[in-house]
Amino acid sequence: MIKGFFNKRKKYATIPSKKGRKEVPEGLMSKCPKCKTITYAKELRNQKYVCDHCDHHHRIGSADRIACTLDEGSFTPYDENMISKNPLQFPGYDEKSVSDREKSGLNEAVRTGSGTISGYPVMIAVMDAGFRMGSMGSVVGEKITRAVEKAIEEQVPFILFSASGGARMQEGVLSLMQMAKTSTALNQLREQGLLFISVMTDPTTGGVSASFSSLGDINLAEPGALIGFAGRRIIEQTIREKLPDDFQTAEFLMNHGQLDQVVHRKNMRETLATIVKLHQPYHGGDGHA
Structure with a gap:
């Protein structure tokens, strides 16, 4: 009788198979990489991808960045169909480029276009780490x-959001040449008296940090963003010294005069709108500048 009782209990104590378990749909939840808090993806998106528990700024794609920066429906994309070739015939580069396009839904690691912020016209470029790490x-x-x-042609401010691992090794010196090309274009923008706002996000490293992303008339960054040229380990091995724990963070650069302001993502749109507004050309008729 006792044996029969335990046999009966065993029937109800059986652990269901993996097939029988209800799985959480992929993309429904998101875990914060800093505090490990799990949040509904929809809720995180409503918070502009900032953790409600530890204030960690998640990396976001160019589409979301544009949506939370520009006025709704104002963005007009440019040069969407430009695709990288393989000028150095680097093995496997063509296949990897195709894979990147399929995974990210982008043709390249940056989106460019025009739009408005609080009604003020701007030209914008947003790098996307989702395509070959930007x-x-x-x-x-x-x-x-x-x-x-185009910003020079339209006589409007230019805003750049950087998110990049640096120069693309598969294109060798042709990639490094972009540092000079973009810097020359930005110098022409400055000669026209037009505003360039650079916003550095996590990560902004390598040749990108050493060229156009650091040339803003106003340089901003998001909290906690990794910003720097070479990696921590390489620098420590070179100078034979231990670096501060917060080295190459936005806050470290701010404290050492390399940034004008560290801006929370929830305040970024308002901050950019204010800067653009303050730099609008004066058209008054009373003779005062």
């Missing part, structure tokens, strides 16, 4: 240069 190749440099030239 690496700077020939097309990235060309698209940014064209956006700057």
Whole structure:
């Protein structure tokens, strides 16, 4: 009788198979990489991808960045169909580029176009780490240069959001040439007396940090963003010294005079709108500047 009782209990104590378990749909939840708090993806998006528990700024794609920066429906994309070639015949580069396009839904690591912020027209370029870690190749440099030239043509401010691992190794020196090309275009923008706002996000490293992303008339960054040229380990091995824990963070750069302001993502749109407004040309008729 006792044996029969336990046999009966066993029937109800059986752990269901993996097939029988209800799985959480992919993309429904998101875990914060800093505090490990799990949040509904929809809720996180409503918070502009900032953790409600530890204030960590998640990396976001160019589409979301544009949506929370520009006036709704004002964005007009430029040069969307430009695609990188394989000028050095680097093995496997063509296949990886196709894979990146399929995974990210982008043709390259930067989106460019025009739009408005609080009604003020601007030209904008937004790098996307979802495409080959936002690496700077020939097309990235060309698209940014064209956006700057368009800003000169339209006589409007240029805003750049950087998110990049640096130069794209598969394009060798052609990638490094983009540092000079984009910097030259930005110098022409400055000669025209037009505003360039650079916003550095996590990460902004390598040749991107060493060229156009650091050349803003006003340089901003998001909290906690990794910003720097070489990696921490390489620098420590070179100078044979231990670096501060917050080295190469936005806050460290701010404290050492390399940034004008660290701006929370929830305040970024308002901050940009204010800066653009303050730099509008004066058209009054009373003779005062």
